[in-house]
Amino acid sequence: MILTIKNIGLPVKMEKFYITTAIDYASDVPHFGHALEKTQADVIARYQRFLGKEVYFLSGADEHGIKILKMAEARGKNVKDFVDENVEMYKKLAVALSISIDDFIRTTDKKRHWPGVQSLWKKLDDSGDIYKAKYKGYYCIGCEAYITEKELVDGKCPIHDKEPELIEEKNYFFRLSKYAEEIKNKIKSDEFKIIPVSRKNEALVMLGDGLEDISFSRPVEKLDWGVPVPNDSSQIMYVWCDALANYISALGYGSTDDINFAKFWPADLHVIGKDISRFHAIVWPAMLLSAGLPLPKEILVHGFALSGGRKMSKTLGNVINPFDLIEGYGADAVRYYLLREITIFEDGDITEEKFKEAYNANLANGLGNLTARIMKMSEQYFDSGHPVSTWTLDVQVPEDYKKFMDDFELNKAMDFIWQKISDLDKKIQETEPFKLIKIDEKAAKKILLELVSGLFEVAIMLGPFLPETSEKILRAIEANKMPEPLFLRK
């Protein structure tokens, strides 16, 4: 690419930026919500790279736990094969959506993940925050698992219609209670920042009356699909230590090669869903404090994607498969919808009708058509005498755009870009260069140059959002050629 961007304020020293998504539970294939979170995180990662930072973008899979064991069993599959297949689909989704992850960590990875998890456990233990105690719970023999009181229907397991036994067992607990005050202060002061503010307030409410210690392991005879507790073969780690540790195990924490850990930790941003905000706002920081590690700088809690205003569910028949949509409209079109039509901090809605409407209005008629009309004129009017590569396209990224991006207001940044697109359409209408060219060639070319510059600016701003499309537009400008239609009307 010959085109260069001037004046975007590249920092002198290369800053690092460590960003993560949640690791996805490999009990099933990915659904629309996974596509949402990955895409949101991807835009932030791409924007940070654009700012000149050295970005480490991590995603991964959470593959342990009783639920996965059951699911595999129900499908008559070996657990390992079962998670392998599902994880493959998550990786496929990332590729299909152009998610620019640098790394993908799996909790079943004994070489990369387990050493980190076990090191972390030992650290917590060294701090005196791990202790053995009795755990009481309702155990359903049919399920071979504990079920929560809330799951009970008339005091019975809803699946087996049997009363569960109240049993006690010994397992390890983590002294979560010890860190409530410290975490509260860090959240309050934004030293550990939770956005949006509504989630921050929720976290503070949860911390309000202190915390109870949490169960951190399970007896191996109840659950053997997980990471073993160090120095106690009778216990397997429960989800907290195992899953949350992915953020540091991926960087080599606790292994011989921890260069990345030294370089990238603490995380600059954990992108997570509202369903797991408690674990990231409270449990994870407590573990880090206990281990003497710095807390992540920020966590971003996003909403969910609904379909027709309701949760997607097979029974309702409103499930939208991300792969189908990508196949039908292309990755950038799906990204467009996820990033603009769904507000990052709130729940958003998607239906095929809405998707198609937004696609036609904004991608085909808006961006695609604008690119075609500008580039057609450019191709025609700037022929041999105007080699495009010598143009000076001095484009600054507007402050408004930067502000929205820095605040993670992705849909507003998109709105801003589309305002530009609309302005350019109006400008063509008002100045009519296609008529002017016959009367005053010089004036027409001047206007056209402005239009191409405007399109260039749009393409640059679009980079983190629609990488493929941005690239196509930049190439078209560089070649001074009207490209193939970017988005065909559907």
Added chain:
RNA sequence: GCCAGUGUAGUUCAACGGUUAGAACAAGGGACUCAUAAGCCCUGGACAGAGGUUCGACUCCUCUCACUGGCACCA
């Protein structure tokens, strides 16, 4: 149940204690033609309900209704 939040045109969102409550998409109409029958211009359409505070409320308060989130060792 408790705590917090939301409720504005068909849809998604905006705004402010005070001239005719903005925008986008969708709908209807018009002039154009560089373009993907796209774009541009014009038009119709809304403050959940009931009280109250105020000279005046969509904006503040109370109640009602609806929805959402949190208060879970569900991942």
